[in-house]
Amino acid sequence: MKTKLHLLYGGKSAEHQVSLQTALAVTKALDTDKFEVYPLYITETGEWKRGGLLNGPAESVHQLKLEEGGTTIAPLALTNEEETEETQTVVFPLLHGPNGEDGTVQGMLELLNLPYVGNGVLASSAGMDKVIMKNLFDQAGLPQVGYAHFLRSEWEKAADTTYEKVESELGYPCFVKPANLGSSVGISKAKNRKELEAAFREAFDYDRKIIVEQGLEGAREIEIGVLGNDEPECSVIGEIAPKTEFYDYKAKYEDGDTAMIIPAEISEDIYEQVKEMAITAFKAIDGAGLVRADFFLTKEGKLYINEVNTMPGFTPFSMFPLLWQHTDVSYPQLIEKLVGYAQQRHEEKQ
Ligand code: ADP
Ligand code: MG
Ligand code: MG
Numbered sequence: 001m002k003t004k005l006h007l008l009y010g011g012k013s014a015e016h017q018v019s020l021q022t023a024l025a026v027t028k029a030l031d032t033d034k035f036e037v038y039p040l041y042i043t044e045t046g047e048w049k050r051g052g053l054l055n056g057p058a059e060s061v062h063q064l065k066l067e068e069g070g071t072t073i074a075p076l077a078l079t080n081e082e083e084t085e086e087t088q089t090v091v092f093p094l095l096h097g098p099n100g101e102d103g104t105v106q107g108m109l110e111l112l113n114l115p116y117v118g119n120g121v122l123a124s125s126a127g128m129d130k131v132i133m134k135n136l137f138d139q140a141g142l143p144q145v146g147y148a149h150f151l152r153s154e155w156e157k158a159a160d161t162t163y164e165k166v167e168s169e170l171g172y173p174c175f176v177k178p179a180n181l182g183s184s185v186g187i188s189k190a191k192n193r194k195e196l197e198a199a200f201r202e203a204f205d206y207d208r209k210i211i212v213e214q215g216l217e218g219a220r221e222i223e224i225g226v227l228g229n230d231e232p233e234c235s236v237i238g239e240i241a242p243k244t245e246f247y248d249y250k251a252k253y254e255d256g257d258t259a260m261i262i263p264a265e266i267s268e269d270i271y272e273q274v275k276e277m278a279i280t281a282f283k284a285i286d287g288a289g290l291v292r293a294d295f296f297l298t299k300e301g302k303l304y305i306n307e308v309n310t311m312p313g314f315t316p317f318s319m320f321p322l323l324w325q326h327t328d329v330s331y332p333q334l335i336e337k338l339v340g341y342a343q344q345r346h347e348e349k350q
Contacts, residue, residue, distance in 0.1 A: 001088060003339060005035045006050075006078070008093045008105070009064070010042040014185060015096040018253075020061045022094045022314045027064075028057040029316075029332040035339075036087065040078075041066050042095070048073050078112055090342050091116040092335075094314060097182050101311040102128035115346030117338045118289040119310040126285045127310035130211045131179050133285065140284040142277055142305045145214040145296075146170050149179065152208045155200060163196055166212050173215035175246075176200060178207035182309065184249045189215055216304070219296040221247060222264050224274055225312075225323040226282045226291045227334075229341050229348075234275040235323035239264035260319060262326050266297070273303055281308050289341050292320045 009023035010016055023039070030037055032055065039051040041064060049070040058064050078091075091114050093105050103125030109116040119127065126132050131149040138144070148169055155162050166174060176199035178186040186206035188199035203210040221242075225235035241259040242251045251258045266274075278293035285291075285308060292312035296304045312320040316331050324334050 003035050003343075004038065004087045004089045005030065005339065006038045006040045006089065006091045008040045008042070008091055008095060010044070011095045011097075011100045012042065012044060012046045013095070013097040013100055015100075015183060016044055017061075018313070018315070019094050019096060019100075020064055023064050024058055024061055025316050025331070026092070026094065026314075026335060027054055029335055030057075031332065031336075032056055034336070039064055039066060039070075040091070041070065048075050050077075075108060076112070078114060088343065089114060090339050092339065092342075093118060093311070096311050096313075098128070098180060101182070101309075102180065115342045117342045119291070120286070120288055120345075123285045123287045123291075124310050127287075127291070127308050128180050128182075129209075130177060130307065131209065133307060134211070136284045137281060137305055140280050142280055142284070143302070144304050144306075145216060147211055147213045149209060149211045150200075152204045152210075155204065159197075159200070162200070163193060166196060167193070170212060170214045172196075173217065175213045175215050176203045177211050177213070178203045179209040179211050180207050183252055184247060187246075187248065189246055216296050216298060219298045219304075220264075221294065221306070222266065222274065222297055223292055223294045223319055223323070224278045225320050225327070226278050226287065226293060226308075227289075227324065227329075227337060227341075229288050229345055232279060232282050232287070234278055235327040235329075236263040237266060237271055237274055238262040238319050238323050238326075239266075240319070260322065262319075262322055270297065270301070270303065277303065277305055278308075281305055285310075288345055289338055290320070292323075 007023050009019045037054040041049045049066045050073050051066045051070045103121040106121045106124050150162050173189055173191045176188050186203050188202055190196040190199040221240045223238050226232045239261040244251045281293050282291050291308040291310055293308045294306040321331050
């Protein structure tokens, strides 16, 4: 049976361009004997456009913008799809950040009763909100650095009280982050009161809620892929070695000189611990399909979980697909597995 696969990409977020690149790579990887591929593009202004059947790889990002021959649709039109005995529809959201990775798109697809790749509403939104995510990890007994959260309204009323709380409970250096973002946007490291004040202002520009964490110095950053539904599996471990003071937005998207080491040089014992913690984290948010779980490993050999990403970077050069490639799952196989997990989960819900 052929799968009618709607690639959902673009979106109203900072990761619009990345999403287009991912979609282009995915069209190149799909086997047209198994998939009928349809482009579904969300423009930068939030308009939904769909294009006709793609018979093979898209030629360019430009083509995927559907400027020629694309039809503007209301998302609800997706439910008017004709399901035949020979096809089954699956949506593959290739979107990152708010309005893509945070449960909103997933909620819409639930309402439309369509199978879709990746995490559901709850896992997506819990994974997007760093405070909720950390609370769930705490409850699951996962080791993490100390943290506290603040609302813009309380900071506006009594800024000094919020800074004093950070200083007495967490100390310096600390990391200040918008609660609901990714790609290091709005994140700063603060080493003193002056930097803390600037960091609060910066983070509150992006969100009404922020999280402040104890900062680790000199810890290694290691990442692992988790794949599956009720019985997820782990990939090998990768390490990122940013040249900057931390893995900031620029290091992620502009410099390109952050080293990615796969597999990371770590002991078998640490690998086992990371795998167990990653599965625990996946289950703590009730994950489905995939997550990339990120950890800090200190010089003393102590592991802390940093976060899970429910829609990690997914170009063929991103950490998650590369981790699986080193685990003998190629990019096309990875996509097929994810579509399979989407169908399995959909069937289980019926
Ligand atoms: P995002 O979801 O935007 O990737 P992260 O929480 O992963 O946000 O933070 C981005 C980067 O900031 C991390 O990859 C790491 O380099 C650095 N960082 C974040 N939190 C800490 C911390 N508590 N201690 C040390 N470094 C941190
Ligand atoms: Mg993240
Ligand atoms: Mg991160």
